[in-house]
Amino acid sequence: MSPDFLLFRSALLFFVGWFCGNYLFKFNLTVDSVAKREPGAIQAPSGYEVKTILHSLRREQVDIPTEEDTTCNCAFQRPSDFLSPWDLANKQKEQAATLERFEKRRIDLRDVYNQVEGSSPISYPAHGVYCRPRKTVRLKGVGIDWFDSTVVQDQTQLTVQLSAEKGVFDLASSVDNVAVEGEGTAQLTIRTTSPSLLNRQLQYIVYRNTLYDANTFDLVRLQYAGFTATMPIHIQQVQLPWLYDQKGGKFQDRVTVVVKTFLRYSNLKRLIASFHEHYPGTRMVIADDTPSELFTSVQAPNVDHFRMPENTGYFAGRNLGLSQVSTEYFLYSDEDHYIISNVTRLDMFVSLLDKTNFHLVSATYQKYRSRFSTTFEVTGDKDHICLLQTFKPRYFHEIPGFPGCYANEICANFFMASTNEMKAVGFDPDPALARVGHEELFFSALGRLRTAACLNVIGHNKTGPEYRRYGRFRFPGKTTKALTYKYNLFKHNLDCAQVDWGTYKKNKTMAKTKK
Secondary structure, rough: OOOOHHHHHHHHHHHHHHHHHHHHHHHHHHHHHOOOOOOOOOOOOOOOOOOOOOOOOOOHHOOOOOOOOOOOOOOOOOHOOOHHHHHHHHHHHHHHHHHHHOOOOOOOOOOOOOOOOOOOEEOOOOOOOOOOOOOOOEEOHHHHHHHHHHHHHHHOOOEEEEOOEEEEEEOOOOOOEEEEEEEOOEEEEEEEEOHHHHHHOOOEEEEOOOOOOEEEEEEEEEOOOEEEEEEEEEEOOOOOOOOOOOOOOOOOHHEEEEEOOOOOOOHHEEEEEHHHHHOOOOOOOEEEEEOHHOOOOOEEEEEEEEEOOOOHHHHHHHHHHHOOOOOOOOEEEEEEEOOOOOOHHHHHHHHHHHHHOOOOOEEEEEHHHHHOOHHHHEEEEEOOOEEEEEEEOOOOOOOOOOEEEEEEEEEOOOOOEHHHHHHHHHOOOOOOHHHOOOOOHHHEEEEEOOEEEEEEEEEEOOOOOOOHEEEEEEEOOOOHHHHHHHHHHOOOEEEEEEEEEEHHHHHHHHHHHOO
16 A cells, blocks of 8 residues: 555544544533433533532522511601591502502513523523514524433424414424424424424414504413423504604704793793893793782793683693693793803703703702702502602712713702603692692602703792782691692502601701811
């Protein structure tokens, strides 16, 4: 034999030996290491043994720390302070029925709890699959990641079952040597002896929604070899945006001013004049429920003065004003506010709403800077919630790019907000909120709107010729306050609501000390 032939034969034998040895090693390692394990068991690949003593990561339930609901931290009145035991029991039944209807209408991702097994061989998208009502979606990412070694070696029949509640399954394509039962139904079964063909067929599964709902979830369950996986599919109809014409892009093209007024016309005229001076051409919508004998019209160019039935109320007037807004943003102001030259910067509010995901941003009263922002402390559990309005912390974090502006939960009564999102929350026109209403807006906005407060100062004039007469309405007696408080408890399913003035006074004292 020639030296060249001997060299070729040696190289060929070396390559074949290397290839076969490497392949068999990988096959044994993969097959044995992916075999289905008992919970907590420690297994080694074929040819190896575990020498190190390993402890299971499982822990007993009692050893796992959990964040428990805190007790209701509120020392104010409870529903039982207003109602007899019999009336309280009936009111609680009514409240429970109302709450059940509210929860039924709400769509929330928290409604779908999806526990994923760490040792499951089933691969699937645990979130992010969307389908329009009565349309189809391909179930991408569904597959079996590993198989029992005996199943592979013995060519045992492999079975995957899928089930749905609000739709059916179709196939985009059929794979040879794979049996499929239930196509076009809510129960689909796939059988084959080949792992590769099984995964190939799983790539062509299509979900088709059959039960119309504008916004809901369907739970698709996949079963294989004793394992079960749940894949949520978000059924959602397209949500059309509500866009606003920017026109020239100036402040007056993008913002409408809404004012609720009652009696205080000298303050109102000062507010109107300050906007005409600093933001000329800005439309103002005035909602007025002043009694007829005292009513004075302020209708003028760029000022729309709406006369309401007398004593209709604070939030009802806000709602009327908001209903007339046709710009992307609106600015709400009481009539005793005014713009301070070279200090109040409303263009910064527009910029913050444009460049961040916040829905509402408020200013700071010139004489009450220590009260420009507060937060809620939520205590109790889901059935017994207490809200404590606290000045510690007053806010959460400074908003990047906007120094002096902070994320919070309760703001001053001078704020700019996104019209669309604010209309979704609205101002409750119930008579219980006719004479007093401030934090009630932020009760409704809690968890729904992102709010912020800025050290952007505005004027606040609490004097004027009408103030004495106005004060008789502005500061209601105990009966009205009790009515408002009782209404808030029922409306928001609260056990208690309170302002922690202690933290405010403490912070105020500390601020004076620092000065």
